[in-house]
Amino acid sequence: MTFASIAAVTTTLILVAVFLALVLNLDQMAKNIEQDVQISTLIDMTADEDQIVELGEEIEQIDGVAEVQFSSNDNELSKLVESMGDEGQAWSMFEQDNPLNHVYIVEASIPEETEVIADQIEELNNVESVLYGKEVVEQLFQFNNYARAIGLALIIALVFTAIFLISNTIKITIIARSTEIGIQKLVGATNSFIRWPFFVEGALLGILGSLAPVAVILGGYYYIYNNFANVVNFRFVELLPFDPFAWQLSGMVLLIGAVIGVWGSVMSVRKFLKV
Amino acid sequence: MTFASIAAVTTTLILVAVFLALVLNLDQMAKNIEQDVQISTLIDMTADEDQIVELGEEIEQIDGVAEVQFSSNDNELSKLVESMGDEGQAWSMFEQDNPLNHVYIVEASIPEETEVIADQIEELNNVESVLYGKEVVEQLFQFNNYARAIGLALIIALVFTAIFLISNTIKITIIARSTEIGIQKLVGATNSFIRWPFFVEGALLGILGSLAPVAVILGGYYYIYNNFANVVNFRFVELLPFDPFAWQLSGMVLLIGAVIGVWGSVMSVRKFLKV
Amino acid sequence: MITMENVSKTYSNGVTALNDISVHIDRGEFVYIVGPSGAGKSSFIRLIYREAKPTKGKIIVSDRDLSKLKERHIPYLRRDIGVVFQDFKLLQKLTVYENVAFALEVIETPPRTIKRRVQEVLKLVGLEEKEKMIPSELSGGEQQRVAIARAIVNNPKVVIADEPTGNLDPDTSWEIMKVLEDINSKGTTIIMATHSKHIVNTIKRRVIAIEDGVIVRDQQRGDYGYEI
Amino acid sequence: MITMENVSKTYSNGVTALNDISVHIDRGEFVYIVGPSGAGKSSFIRLIYREAKPTKGKIIVSDRDLSKLKERHIPYLRRDIGVVFQDFKLLQKLTVYENVAFALEVIETPPRTIKRRVQEVLKLVGLEEKEKMIPSELSGGEQQRVAIARAIVNNPKVVIADEPTGNLDPDTSWEIMKVLEDINSKGTTIIMATHSKHIVNTIKRRVIAIEDGVIVRDQQRGDYGYEI
Numbered sequence A, B: 001m002t003f004a005s006i007a008a009v010t011t012t013l014i015l016v017a018v019f020l021a022l023v024l025n026l027d028q029m030a031k032n033i034e035q036d037v038q039i040s041t042l043i044d045m046t047a048d049e050d051q052i053v054e055l056g057e058e059i060e061q062i063d064g065v066a067e068v069q070f071s072s073n074d075n076e077l078s079k080l081v082e083s084m085g086d087e088g089q090a091w092s093m094f095e096q097d098n099p100l101n102h103v104y105i106v107e108a109s110i111p112e113e114t115e116v117i118a119d120q121i122e123e124l125n126n127v128e129s130v131l132y133g134k135e136v137v138e139q140l141f142q143f144n145n146y147a148r149a150i151g152l153a154l155i156i157a158l159v160f161t162a163i164f165l166i167s168n169t170i171k172i173t174i175i176a177r178s179t180e181i182g183i184q185k186l187v188g189a190t191n192s193f194i195r196w197p198f199f200v201e202g203a204l205l206g207i208l209g210s211l212a213p214v215a216v217i218l219g220g221y222y223y224i225y226n227n228f229a230n231v232v233n234f235r236f237v238e239l240l241p242f243d244p245f246a247w248q249l250s251g252m253v254l255l256i257g258a259v260i261g262v263w264g265s266v267m268s269v270r271k272f273l274k275v
Numbered sequence C, D: 001m002i003t004m005e006n007v008s009k010t011y012s013n014g015v016t017a018l019n020d021i022s023v024h025i026d027r028g029e030f031v032y033i034v035g036p037s038g039a040g041k042s043s044f045i046r047l048i049y050r051e052a053k054p055t056k057g058k059i060i061v062s063d064r065d066l067s068k069l070k071e072r073h074i075p076y077l078r079r080d081i082g083v084v085f086q087d088f089k090l091l092q093k094l095t096v097y098e099n100v101a102f103a104l105e106v107i108e109t110p111p112r113t114i115k116r117r118v119q120e121v122l123k124l125v126g127l128e129e130k131e132k133m134i135p136s137e138l139s140g141g142e143q144q145r146v147a148i149a150r151a152i153v154n155n156p157k158v159v160i161a162d163e164p165t166g167n168l169d170p171d172t173s174w175e176i177m178k179v180l181e182d183i184n185s186k187g188t189t190i191i192m193a194t195h196s197k198h199i200v201n202t203i204k205r206r207v208i209a210i211e212d213g214v215i216v217r218d219q220q221r222g223d224y225g226y227e228i
């Protein structure tokens, strides 16, 4: 029975750990995306150098602008050629006759303000147009919010699942011992005398039950981090570094295990002390 | 106790359902990606119409080629302009002086054979070069394989978790009744007489325990499908349609619940019939 | 009916409860098993209905050789034997009525017969008014009488009773003894472990005295034989 | 020591086990509780150590008014009272030694004292050789003697015994009675429910007879009073 209890705690906590890792990583990725939202200010082809500098200063003075970076049309073309891979080679013939604008790349300090800032920039002189993937950004924000909400819901559901399973396990253990508890009370044992072994057992159960999950976290995350990073390297898909993330996660799981174990045991004993 | 058991089954099966939905969707998305791997055969600028037609026929005769489609350079340019959004407008000025090649778009019937076919096409006359995102495709295949492996591992782990938790629950229920079983045997009850109530109980427990998960699947997937689809519409990220997927998933969960319930109960009773 | 040949029983903790016992009990006999606490009376009884297996020796119960009895035939042996356990062994979640009916349900008696027969037997042991109560709501003596009712309800060939009057007052004890005598006179074999000098000395029957796992006396119409 | 005033006890299923009982038991008395099965003897006993609460009336045990006793003070009441339960109530996972020692552990007796005292008491009930066995390895009478040992081990002010000889042969019964007489002579109050006419009529003490929940007789140096 004790083995079964620990195994139940273990399986649950492994699930909690996996979800925590997933959700925290997703959340971090979502933050990466947010951080990466940039406004491309296409500068009028007709603007001379002074006007360009002046425009840069004006943009910097807008509230909420975090960074402004100049990128020449040559630079833009080579970025384009690069981003298109093999197919892009065909375009490199236009290097002499660059059809692109010079660009100011602007970053908002609060990503949600991107739209407001873009609108303000558009009003300025010598701005041909402003590009920031309006729809993409909005979609990303929404996706981000969804991901966070779902992630939070999943974590809460899982912690409750864990609490439920553990206290359920302990409760059944105690039901099996309720006769013993009744006899102990009849022989003159106080509630605290009866309670403390269960308290210790709960804590032990929680901690023993979280040892395997901690091992799984450390081993598994180490493996996944090292292998996954090579396979998936899209722009925003980047795992949190093993150190300190895996250690923090392990600490959280140990803590959750111990707290839930003690809590579950105390809750369950209380019911049976009324003999 | 019975309520607690059903609740434990319920929580586990909800997790199984969520994972099944996730994994099956991911798997489908991976398949979508696979299906979409195309080879762009850039045709020599110097080739005349006959030669182009001939090349098309030659390509079609290669083993494993599923489809060959011609796309003129005008067509390619407008696709390019389109795919680049606002920024692409600048390029439309080249419509008169199109720097692009005519293209044959080739699809392999087995996506993994893409590389072999591309190599064969490259050998043909009037082919300037062959583009198929070698690295991207390989990465996608690898990602796909990883996703499947991880998905499979997760599902197996979860089904075992479910089996473990359910049989654990039933086992503990039976431990609590082992005295009763012992007495029944001493009064002359046969094993099957004792076993069948547990059999029924196991099945009921499994089925009752899967009702809530089925409700969650139907309700939750309906909501997510309708909302998520609007938010995330990247190329390959497409959810399986509610009907029939959610119904199939519900059926699977019900079946898993019933089978696990009966199995867990039969397994656990066996141990206590040796009185 | 029951034959034991050189039977010994040593428990897994090393205690030898019975040591080379040989005895024969005929169909229709009424036998008292007497002896001090811990002598081996309950162990002797447990061997007959195969709750325990002998370490050595041969046991034959109503033409079944217990050493050759297959696991799955044990229930059928037990249906021929009604047992009053020293610790009652009632099903705690069932009512008095259901506990007694259970012994009939396992042999698939028709429900109508069950009802009539259970009420008949409950009346015999004086519990007709408590049929809806569960064991934990009964006094010690009442529980003992439920155990007796369950043992005799399906008219078994043998009734084995381990201290069936230990928790009963003399009046009730005599009533129970009357019931046992009655079914014995109809041909049922009765084996009864008891500490009651009075009963043994009043209703004179065969007495088997066990001490330290050995039969020290086997006497027709014997008396209890121990000093008070 | 123990005073009951107009005490009634009706169980939740409607059975009135005790009906307007008034009684006073002095420090150092030795009282038999007799009466037919189901009369209310065990219920009477359960009220004293507060396993059950009276439906009506007032109970005072060693200067504690039980109706005013706080939940958390119940353990201390019970430590003053040693109880031999009719169904023994032994801890099934502990050995004989540990079961008896448990009653000393709850009152935080020093380990050395525990060891000496437990061995002393086990010798008194004749179980010194079985101290390492668990209850399921004991005969009925042996379990009963463990229950007796546990009840007297911490020298309680009152010993309440519910049929302490129900599973014992006459010899062992008399030994137990000697033990009870002995601790009674040292000032311990003894209350003993019993069906043994012999014991009551031989060791003459105060007899309280209960029938149908009512005290029908309360007699110094009385006899058992029921016909065999």
Ligand SMILES: Nc1ncnc2c1ncn2[C@@H]1O[C@H](COP(=O)(O)OP(=O)(O)OP(=O)(O)O)[C@@H](O)[C@H]1O
Residues within 6 Å of the ligand: C011, C012, C013, C015, C016, C017, C035, C036, C037, C038, C039, C040, C041, C042, C043, C044, C086, D136, D137, D138, D139, D140, D141, D142, D167, D168, D169
């Ligand atoms: N399950 C068991 N495992 C180990 N030893 C046992 C077991 N049951 C009984 N014993 C031991 O075997 C001996 C005989 O026990 P048994 O129950 O047969 O005695 P008994 O004659 O019925 O006594 P009583 O009159 O007290 O019921 C005792 O010493 C007891 O401790």
Ligand SMILES: Nc1ncnc2c1ncn2[C@@H]1O[C@H](COP(=O)(O)OP(=O)(O)OP(=O)(O)O)[C@@H](O)[C@H]1O
Residues within 6 Å of the ligand: C136, C137, C138, C139, C140, C141, C142, C167, C168, C169, D011, D012, D013, D015, D016, D017, D035, D036, D037, D038, D039, D040, D041, D042, D043, D044, D086
């Ligand atoms: N927990 C309970 N719930 C309901 N009814 C009970 C409970 N305990 C006892 N009774 C009933 O109360 C009555 C008195 O029971 P009690 O146990 O006091 O009898 P007793 O005198 O000890 O009998 P015995 O000699 O058979 O042990 C009985 O009719 C019994 O059915």
Ligand SMILES: [Mg+2]
Residues within 6 Å of the ligand: C041, C042, C043, C086, C162, D139, D140, D141
């Ligand atoms: Mg016995």
Ligand SMILES: [Mg+2]
Residues within 6 Å of the ligand: C139, C140, C141, D041, D042, D043, D086, D162
């Ligand atoms: Mg009683």
